[in-house]
Amino acid sequence: MAKKDTSDFREHLANVDRKGKRVWLYPKILIGKFYKWRTWISRVLLLLLMLGPWIHFQGQPIFLFNVLERKFILFSIPFWPQDLYLLALGMLTLVVFIIAFTAIFGRVFCGWACPQTIFMEMVFRRIEVWIEGSPSQQKKLDEQPWNAEKIRKKTLKHTLFWIISFIISNTFLAYIIGSDALKSIATDPVGKHVSGLIALIIFTTVFYLVFAKLRELVCIMICPYGRLQGVLMDKQSVVVAYDFNRGEPRGKIQKSETTDVKLGDCVDCGLCIDVCPTGIDIRNGTQLECIHCTACIDACDSVMQKIHRPEGLIRYASETEFSTGKKFKITSRIVAYAALWAILFSVFVTTVAMRHDLQASLFRGKGSSYTQQANGEVTNIFEMRVVNKTFHEMKVEILPEDKTQRIKVLSDDLSVKPGEQKTILMLVFMSQKDIKRNITPFMMNVKGNGEVLNTVKGKFMGPVFE
Ligand code: SF4
Ligand code: SF4
Known part of the structure; x- marks a missing residue:
C-alpha cells in the first residue's frame, strides 16, 4: 500500500478526507511482543466477560446490573434501590481511580482492556483478515465490482459478524436481566418474551454496526473517556510515544549515505501508520485518537530489528522523559488523586461492610x-x-x-x-x-x-x- 501522507494531521482526522468523507482504514496486523501479550490478556478478559453472568454464588449471579428493577449485584453483594447512594459512591470511586490511572499511564485501559478494542482487534479484525486476506487484498476486494467471490466473502464475513454480535448481545442482556431470565427467553414460547426478543435484536444490530461499520469512530468520536484525555493527562503521563530526539530527522537509509545530513533512526517506512487502527501517525505527537494499542511499537521494533538498531524508537514514555531525559516521577497531582481515591475507597468499603442485612x-x-x-x-x-x-x-x-x-x-x-x-x-x-x-x-x-x-x-x- 502507498505510504500515507499525514502531514496535514491538524486539518482533519486520519479517517476523514479533506471533503469530510470517511476514509475506510485497513490496518495491518503485525504480531510482535506487545501483540502477543495483548492476545493473552484479551483471551482471559473475554473469557471472564462471557462467563460473568453465568457464574452463580449461593444461587445468585455474582454480577447483575438490572437497571430496569434497580437491582445490582457486584461480587455477590446485592445493592437494592435503597442502596443507590452506595452505588453512586462506588461509581465516584471508580471515576477517581480512572482519572488517577489515566494521569499516570494515559489511555492504557483503551488498548489493553476495553471490550471495544478487544472485540474489534482480537475477534472481528482477525475474522476479516481470515476471510478477506491482508489489508491490500481487503482494499482490492472493496474496490472491485460485485462478483461471485466478493458476494461469497462479504456474505460469510457479515454473517459471522452478525452471529458474534448476537452472542455479545446475549451476554450483555444476561448482565442486565440475569442468565436465568435469558434462558427463559430462549426456551419459552416466543409470545411470552416479546420485549426481551426485541431488546436482543436491537442490541445485536447495535453491536453489529459498531464492529462492522463504526469501528474506530467509537474511540475517536463517541467514547467520552477518549475525549477526556486532554484534561486527564499531563507531560508526566506515560503514553505510547515516538522518541523524536532519536528518530529525527527521519529519512530512508540510502539517503544518509548520499547526503551530509545525519539522519535519525526513523527510516520513514510508514509501518507505524499502516498498523494503527485509528490511522494516525504517532510521530506527530500524542493525539486524542491514540488508543494505546501498542501496534505501532511492535511495528517500529520489527523495523529496528531489521536495520540492526535498538528497539524502542516508539515506546511507553512521557513527554518529560523525551525533553529532559528524566524518567517517570510521581507528581503532586498523582499523589492528590491517589489520596482522594484511597479516602473514597475506604469510605465505600467501610460503608458496604457495615451495612446490615x-x-x-x-x-x-x-x-x-x-x-x-x-x-x-x-x-x-x-x-x-x-x-x-x-x-x-x-x-x-x-x-x-x-x-x-x-x-x-x-x-x-x-x-x-x-x-x-x-x-x-x-x-x-x-x-x-x-x-x-x-x-x-x-x-x-x-x-x-x-x-x-x-x-x-x-x-x-x-x-x-x-
Ligand atoms: S498510535 Fe500506536 S498506540 Fe496509538 S492507536 Fe495508533 S497504533 Fe495504537
Ligand atoms: S515504523 Fe519506526 S521507522 Fe518506520 S516510520 Fe514509524 S517510527 Fe519511523
Missing part, C-alpha cells in the same frame, strides 16, 4: 405521643421500616433489649421478600415506675429468621410522677 429505622407513630393504660403501663406507638438486603425471604421479629419492656406488633405479615421494604406498626409498653424522664431511650433487637441482624434505638415518651 436487615436495615431498620424507627419512627414515632404519626401525631402520637403516649397513652396511659389502666394497668399502670404507658404505651407509645412506633413504625419500623425494615428493608431486606439479602437474597432470601426473612421472617422479622422485634424484641426489646430490656426485658422489663414489652412490644406488641400490630402488623399481620412480618415476612419481607428480598429487596422489599416493609413498615411494621407496633406498641411499646413501659411500666410507669421505669419512666424517670419525659423521654426515656430504649433499644430493640430486630431479628431476621431467628438471628439478631440489627439493633435500633428509640425514644419513649411518658409522664413523670414524683
